[in-house]
Amino acid sequence: MSTIKYFINNINKITELTYEHFILISIAIVLAVIIWFTVGVVIRNNNKLANGVIGVGSIIMSIPSISMYGILVTIPFFGLSRKSAVTALVLYAMLPIVRNVYVALNEVDKSILEAASGMGMNKKNVLLKVQLPLALPVIFAGVRVALVMMVGVATLAVYIGERNLGRLISQGITRTHTDMVLVGGILVALMAILVDMIMAFIQKKLISPGLHNSNEYINQEGC
Amino acid sequence: MIRLKNVSKYYKKKEGAAVSNLNLHVEEGKICVMVGPSGCGKTTTLKMINRIIEPSDGNIYVNDKNVMEQNPNELRLKIGYVIQKIGLFPHYTVYENVATVPKLLGWKEEKIRNRANELLKIVGLSPQEYAKKYPNQLSGGQKQRVGVARAMAANPPVMLMDEPFGAVDPITRNQLQNEFLKIQKKMKKTICFVTHDIDEAIKMGDKIAIMCDGKLVQYDTPENILFSPKNEFVEEFVGSDRALKVLNLLKVDTILDTSLPKISIDTDSDVLKKLALKGQDHVVVLDDEEKLVGYIKLRKIVERRSLEKWDKYIKRYVSTIDEDSSLKNAMVSMLQFDVFNIPVISENGVYKGIVNFNMIKSYISEEYETNNIVDKVVG
Ligand SMILES: Nc1ncnc2c1ncn2[C@@H]1O[C@H](COP(=O)(O)OP(=O)(O)O)[C@@H](O)[C@H]1O
Ligand SMILES: [Mg+2]
Numbered sequence: 001m002s003t004i005k006y007f008i009n010n011i012n013k014i015t016e017l018t019y020e021h022f023i024l025i026s027i028a029i030v031l032a033v034i035i036w037f038t039v040g041v042v043i044r045n046n047n048k049l050a051n052g053v054i055g056v057g058s059i060i061m062s063i064p065s066i067s068m069y070g071i072l073v074t075i076p077f078f079g080l081s082r083k084s085a086v087t088a089l090v091l092y093a094m095l096p097i098v099r100n101v102y103v104a105l106n107e108v109d110k111s112i113l114e115a116a117s118g119m120g121m122n123k124k125n126v127l128l129k130v131q132l133p134l135a136l137p138v139i140f141a142g143v144r145v146a147l148v149m150m151v152g153v154a155t156l157a158v159y160i161g162e163r164n165l166g167r168l169i170s171q172g173i174t175r176t177h178t179d180m181v182l183v184g185g186i187l188v189a190l191m192a193i194l195v196d197m198i199m200a201f202i203q204k205k206l207i208s209p210g211l212h213n214s215n216e217y218i219n220q221e222g223c
Numbered sequence: 224m225i226r227l228k229n230v231s232k233y234y235k236k237k238e239g240a241a242v243s244n245l246n247l248h249v250e251e252g253k254i255c256v257m258v259g260p261s262g263c264g265k266t267t268t269l270k271m272i273n274r275i276i277e278p279s280d281g282n283i284y285v286n287d288k289n290v291m292e293q294n295p296n297e298l299r300l301k302i303g304y305v306i307q308k309i310g311l312f313p314h315y316t317v318y319e320n321v322a323t324v325p326k327l328l329g330w331k332e333e334k335i336r337n338r339a340n341e342l343l344k345i346v347g348l349s350p351q352e353y354a355k356k357y358p359n360q361l362s363g364g365q366k367q368r369v370g371v372a373r374a375m376a377a378n379p380p381v382m383l384m385d386e387p388f389g390a391v392d393p394i395t396r397n398q399l400q401n402e403f404l405k406i407q408k409k410m411k412k413t414i415c416f417v418t419h420d421i422d423e424a425i426k427m428g429d430k431i432a433i434m435c436d437g438k439l440v441q442y443d444t445p446e447n448i449l450f451s452p453k454n455e456f457v458e459e460f461v462g463s464d465r466a467l468k469v470l471n472l473l474k475v476d477t478i479l480d481t482s483l484p485k486i487s488i489d490t491d492s493d494v495l496k497k498l499a500l501k502g503q504d505h506v507v508v509l510d511d512e513e514k515l516v517g518y519i520k521l522r523k524i525v526e527r528r529s530l531e532k533w534d535k536y537i538k539r540y541v542s543t544i545d546e547d548s549s550l551k552n553a554m555v556s557m558l559q560f561d562v563f564n565i566p567v568i569s570e571n572g573v574y575k576g577i578v579n580f581n582m583i584k585s586y587i588s589e590e591y592e593t594n595n596i597v598d599k600v601v602g
Binding site for chain 1: 273275296297298299300304306307308309310311312313314315316323324327357358359373374
């Protein structure tokens, strides 16, 4: 009960923190998709380069977020600003997005690509009209992983000056204010679920129904 | 028209040639079937024609133009291509799949729609029912049909087909083959068709190119391949049941017996008597529209009875056979109904003639003899 009371009493502050949280991950995911999608497309045909890039992504992923923020704020250009927070989130998104773009593009059935170029499609059309649409489900999976991760990692950005739901958690812990921690934690979890649902919605709109598993298959030739 | 001149392909310099010094000429409007054991270079040869693979040596001409002097994409837009795995675009509907090449060619929306609907009907899929379906909603046979329709979309004069009916069950395959031959009768495309199945080759090919280890062993009509295989490899590849395969190949009209007298139902009995006196045993009875009614065994009747009301002696044939049928079909009917003669009728029931068991037998042995003699002279 006291949790709900805390929530209602502080509704303005909580709304603001939620909003800031959402803005931060929105900026980060848009930038991450633009950058890492491009990188994934560029390295798609170069195994060695791809292994290198994905390796870098794995190393970044293994850096604890506190030290990542710590390193970034010491760089003069970033400092104690939103730039640092966004950069950290974008860097963490590297592995899931780049890897999934690369794998997805390379796993498209070769016979379909051969049919496409064999019919006279140029390279650009094969990529845009066939390869990418077919890779989209796997690419989306990567973006969703990155996004859900960002919602969590963003909470720690309060240590470098961000005001977001992480603040409720960290302040609640230092003050042993259980309700505050609980509200923060629940809202972060809800946000993760919400953004994932938004992505699922977008995914459904963008991906051809032909790529959903279908059980409508009926043998009409009769046996 | 497709012409290959001294074409070779080496994937790796050290290894032998995947295709070596191949010469092949596919005439306009004909189907050339390339057949041979797996790995003999059929697919490689096919893919060199539309430049998916570049030849290491030699020249390839499609409609008298050297393919190497054309932009590969423009070349491919003019060549229909069907691959074994079909390669339908799973994210496109059936309609969008068929519309691919017309769209690339910049056709108007309405022209594309009309063409796609027409093609779906040609390959036996109702546009209303199938145009909006996705490939994962189709059976294997239906996918193959869409693959063929897609390849024919922009009405290319030349088509390359790599084991197009390879991935379906034998019954569907047979059906697809028949339908495709019917389509080809009208469309008259120049086709290079790859298969590893000699029966399919014999059925589909105007000419058959038998390949082995990247080399062309024999390039000939199905009849000649069956009757006079050039060497042991071909003989073995064709199989020991060559004689039966020949039957499959020959239409009933090659040995159709049209010598039996035909009479109509209202023929005067005097005419029958005369025929009987001439020693005629059987006569065929037709109605006013030349359709088959039955037959009469004259001699038996003349010996015992008057011919006044002869129509009550008409007997029906237990089985008839379509004029498009092969001699094998005829044989099968003969064995099934335990008869030696089967009348051949056209689609609308008009009598064409009789096939006879002994005639089939002597025709086959004659063909073998002639060719064996030729072999001895040449060899
Ligand atoms: N991309 C390739 N790289 C190297 N060797 C190949 C390649 N494609 C085919 N080959 C080889 O060339 C030969 C002919 O292959 P292919 O034309 O596919 O035969 P077929 O279609 O008759 O089964 C085989 O020995 C095969 O291993
Ligand atoms: Mg092959």
